[in-house]
Amino acid sequence: MLKNKNKTQKISKTHILQLEQAARPLEPAAPQRQGWNQEVQQYADRFIEDISHLKAYDSFGEKQAPSRLEITEQGKPLEQLLEELRTLVDRQGLNPASGGHLGYVPGGGLFPTALGDYLAAITNRYAGLFFANPGAVRMENDLIRWMCDMVGYPAGSLGNLASGGSIANLIAITTARDKKGIKAEKVKKAVVYLTGQVHHCVQKALRIAGLGEAIIRYIPMDERFRMDTQALKKQLEKDQASGMTPFLLVGSAGTTDTGAVDPLDELADIAAIYDLWFHVDAAYGGFFMLVEEMRPAFRGIERSDSVAIDPHKGLFLSYGLGAVLIRDVKAQYDSHFYKANYMQDAQQQDWEEWSPADLSPELTKHFRGLRMWLPLQLFGLAPFRAALSEKALLCHYFYEKVQELGFEVGPRPELSIMTFRYPARATDDFNASIVEHVRKDGRVFLSSTQIEGEFWIRLAVLSFRTHLREIDLCLQILEQTVAELDQKAENSRTKQ
Numbered sequence: 062m063l064k065n066k067n068k069t070q071k072i073s074k075t076h077i078l079q080l081e082q083a084a085r086p087l088e089p090a091a092p093q094r095q096g097w098n099q100e101v102q103q104y105a106d107r108f109i110e111d112i113s114h115l116k117a118y119d120s121f122g123e124k125q126a127p128s129r130l131e132i133t134e135q136g137k138p139l140e141q142l143l144e145e146l147r148t149l150v151d152r153q154g155l156n157p158a159s160g161g162h163l164g165y166v167p168g169g170g171l172f173p174t175a176l177g178d179y180l181a182a183i184t185n186r187y188a189g190l191f192f193a194n195p196g197a198v199r200m201e202n203d204l205i206r207w208m209c210d211m212v213g214y215p216a217g218s219l220g221n222l223a224s225g226g227s228i229a230n231l232i233a234i235t236t237a238r239d240k241k242g243i244k245a246e247k248v249k250k251a252v253v254y255l256t257g258q259v260h261h262c263v264q265k266a267l268r269i270a271g272l273g274e275a276i277i278r279y280i281p282m283d284e285r286f287r288m289d290t291q292a293l294k295k296q297l298e299k300d301q302a303s304g305m306t307p308f309l310l311v312g313s314a315g316t317t318d319t320g321a322v323d324p325l326d327e328l329a330d331i332a333a334i335y336d337l338w339f340h341v342d343a344a345y346g347g348f349f350m351l352v353e354e355m356r357p358a359f360r361g362i363e364r365s366d367s368v369a370i371d372p373h374k375g376l377f378l379s380y381g382l383g384a385v386l387i388r389d390v391k392a393q394y395d396s397h398f399y400k401a402n403y404m405q406d407a408q409q410q411d412w413e414e415w416s417p418a419d420l421s422p423e424l425t426k427h428f429r430g431l432r433m434w435l436p437l438q439l440f441g442l443a444p445f446r447a448a449l450s451e452k453a454l455l456c457h458y459f460y461e462k463v464q465e466l467g468f469e470v471g472p473r474p475e476l477s478i479m480t481f482r483y484p485a486r487a488t489d490d491f492n493a494s495i496v497e498h499v500r501k502d503g504r505v506f507l508s509s510t511q512i513e514g515e516f517w518i519r520l521a522v523l524s525f526r527t528h529l530r531e532i533d534l535c536l537q538i539l540e541q542t543v544a545e546l547d548q549k550a551e552n553s554r555t556k557q
């Protein structure tokens with residue numbers, strides 16, 4: 062290195078200017094931009110106009126297999142690329158933008174999410190450090206504070222806007238580990254308390270956070286799949302007596318399988334007595350707190366230490382936004398902050414705002430606050446409250462109606478998820494063929510699960526596009542499906 066230091070190198074200016082010319086397409090002029098905007102806008106409009114009669118699930122069947130990516134030296138026309146997108150991506154498999162999506166946990170796709178993303182990408186503001194963009198960072202932090210306020214956290218709490226619930230849970234668990242002093246030599250005696258219904262991203266996060274060898278206690282549940290607090294206390298007593306280090310309690314506010322909300326108030330009491338970090342996974346259910354009548358189900362969440370909550374579920378945003386809320390932001394900072402030499406201008410202790418980059422594993426990130434800020438500001442809260450209330454009622458409506466068709470149901474829904482199955486031919490196979498039949502039909506999409514070894518079909522209502530029409534259609538398809546499957550079974554019996 063040093064040897065070459067003084068050697069002069071001839072750099073041709075002409076060559077630099079030639080390269081500038083060759084790179085010019087990267088900065089399209091106004092007419093080109095307008096043309097592209099128009100084509101994309103038409104594509105988006107058509108997608109939305111068509112959505113009510115497009116399938117919620119489109120079997121791959123005889124369709125063209127997705128082609129292999131080919132990146133060429135010369136660019137291709139946008140029209141051709143959009144056609145590829147339409148046929149190879151947007152007409153296959155699950156359509157999460159459809160109101161007929163009633164499986165897993167439906168996502169959203171509110172239109173202004175896309176506008177926020179578009180503007181964030183065009184302006185490319187850096188929302189990682191207060192120094193780089195005070196306005197962007199303050200916008201993100203204020204959105205987090207709004208959610209903190211919703212769950213009842215005190216002023217001074219914060220958190221982070223992450224890509225989804227999995228990363229949100231990871232940030233909370235990492236913070237809990239450090240705040241409770243679980244260093245390597247303590248891991249094997251560290252104990253985590255949760256139920257078998259906790260989302261699997263929690264176990265994943267434990268492993269990623271270096272807690273893979275910690276002891277996980279699966280606490281028994283009541284008949285509605287909520288943590289049994291008596292059993293929890295007994296286990297804690299036992300673990301304490303035998304010299305273990307209980308440090309983390311994970312409750313769920315809306316489990317994925319059945320939508321169950323753990324008794325958060327009692328869990329908060331227990332966490333206080335045993336000095337546990339109390340984390341609540343409310344990724345799916347949290348925003349039902351916006352519905353006044355549903356708030357009592359969440360009582361106790363305000364005494365937790367951290368909450369994971371997904372705006373890309375309960376606020377109907379497009380995929381790509383989960384949030385973690387943390388009461389003790391200093392603890393979050395201590396786990397995620399790092400001082401690097403090249404960051405010396407940006408990192409000062411006396412900024413008036415926390416910086417997202419100091420509170421998460423991410424440094425450079427999408428300015429994802431804009432995709433949440435825009436819909437909330439444009440629509441106001443009222444339509445969100447109404448939509449969430451509507452989704453919960455639709456689930457209750459289905460719960461009543463599906464029983465009239467002869468189906469057996471799981472626990473009465475607390476939020477907007479429930480389970481059901483056809484008991485007359487109580488075999489798992491029969492119920493699995495119902496799910497398959499519905500998927501092949503494709504107008505609505507349902508998913509299934511195993512609960513304590515038994516097969517159940519699930520209904521999850523959370524798309525802002527799901528209304529009474531889709532729920533009635535689902536009931537109608539189920540009725541038809543059972544009749545057809547019965548007929549088929551009858552035919553094969555008479556043949557034998």
Ligand SMILES: *Cc1c(COP(=O)(O)O)cnc(C)c1O
Pocket residue numbers: 166224225226227228260262313315316317342343344345346371383
């Ligand atoms: C969806 C979900 C998660 C995971 O969130 P992602 O955004 O998919 O990463 C975690 N917990 C619960 C309860 C969920 O419903």
